[in-house]
Amino acid sequence: MEIEENMNIKEGKFLETILAEKKQEIAQMPDENPKPIRQTYRIYDYLKNHSDQLQVIAEVKKASPSLGDINLEVDIIAQAKNYEQAGAAMISVLTDPLFFKGNIEYLREISKNVQIPTLNKDFIIDKKQINRAVNAGATVILLIVACFENDFDKLEELYNYAISLGLEVLVETHNKAELDIAHQLAAKIIGVNNRNLKTFEVSLQNSTDLVSYFKEENVYISESGIFGKKEAQKVAENFNGILVGTELMQANNLTKSLTDLKIKRKNDEH
Template identity: 40%
Template sequence: MTNGEESILKRIAARTCERVAAEKVVHPLATVAAAAEERAAKERAAHLAPSFSFPFERALRAPGLSLICECKRASPSRGLIAADFDPVGIAREYEDAGADAISCLTEPFWFQGADKHLERVAQAVSIPVLRKDFVVDEYMIYQAKAIGADAVLLICAILGDAQLKAYIGLCERLGLTALVEAYEPEELSRALEAGARVVGVNNRDLHSFEVDFGRSIELKSMVGPDRVFVSESGIRDARDLRRLAEAGVDAVLVGEALMRRTDRRAALDELRGGLS
């Protein structure tokens, strides 16, 4: 990779580190961790069991190809996607149209997301919600739990092996599903070695933001049937969905193809047409 190709992801990760440092001043780690632990304890008590139900993972393990639909206002590669952005309205529309889970962007600078978007979405829908952000610190995992997320994204390209393993363990302890994202075969191997039960392959290179849709299909063979395999980004139409289903993919994360449509129910129905 050249320095130019690396710069996008590096800049996002560096800016996220700055953001977390500032947030820790206002809301110290101890406070956020306590809120997360309290929510986790209430969930365990509600299920009358010592362990969690992991609704995000359970939704993706259901028969057929599961759809994770994204609430996203902007992106570094496309700029502003939805000027009139109503995350709750969009999430409810997805749920009504039969989505299996919601992905909600909380990164504020490049994606114009916010934690309050996820908080409101999680309260408004009954399907599980993924906090999609660039986790660089355990603080963000506690934060995700505290604001109501059911899952978090962990990106191999910005985390070392020790971090991956520790963060997956923390997610497990809090009842969060870790969606561990890879782009290269080596990164996918690292995710599996770290103990990821749900792995995602991003068809978009997060260094250059170029899309290679076939990457998911190529790397699916590395993942056994005991793990959940998610294909992310670059999914445009019913033909793409059919190809992924035929390759044995368990779930897909669809963002821009839905966000750019005014009738998202119709868009979701069109996508599902590839599975009939």
């Protein structure tokens, strides 16, 4: 894993290393005044109203710590437009520059060129990042419970702040304890990451283990480890959507790859 070696990420210290860098990045970040939210549909409502099929959140991702370079030469605007035309429910845009080779400008440009919701995918731990996301056109942000270990008050503060601006929030969890925290927040959109952010190992068992604790009023997204129809079918019954990056960034036939992931759901209870 080339990026790991270059960035000296020690085994089991992925999230810790990323958050240390993120704090330095935030210290240099200007504090912006948030503008009105870009107008599009609410992703929560969309997922509730299109529960007959597994919906796809398609990600623009050039690289990752686990895989290294994924697609550095991609035309991000063309990729985003192709996602939209192929039927993605939302576009996730990586904005972390160091570990994922993302950029806030990617979010800004993509949000200008698509009509559907955009998600700011980053390790968000400060209001400055939320203001920046709004001004770059995001309509949804990611808050990762694991980034707020033993600090529920900070997580709740950022969640409520984002909601007050008109954003929707995808709250990412990884285990039962984190899922309980998301429910305690009264989060409406909850992600289950199949990747352990401490080790970066992936297992779809994460998603299947937690479904018995799901609540009917929420929508649930399975994240990471979805590389095709086989994995999508494993989670389709209990999840409203999947977040897919690498598979779509490397697809030879993007439209077919994305369409294949939109599995018909047997159970539209959630």
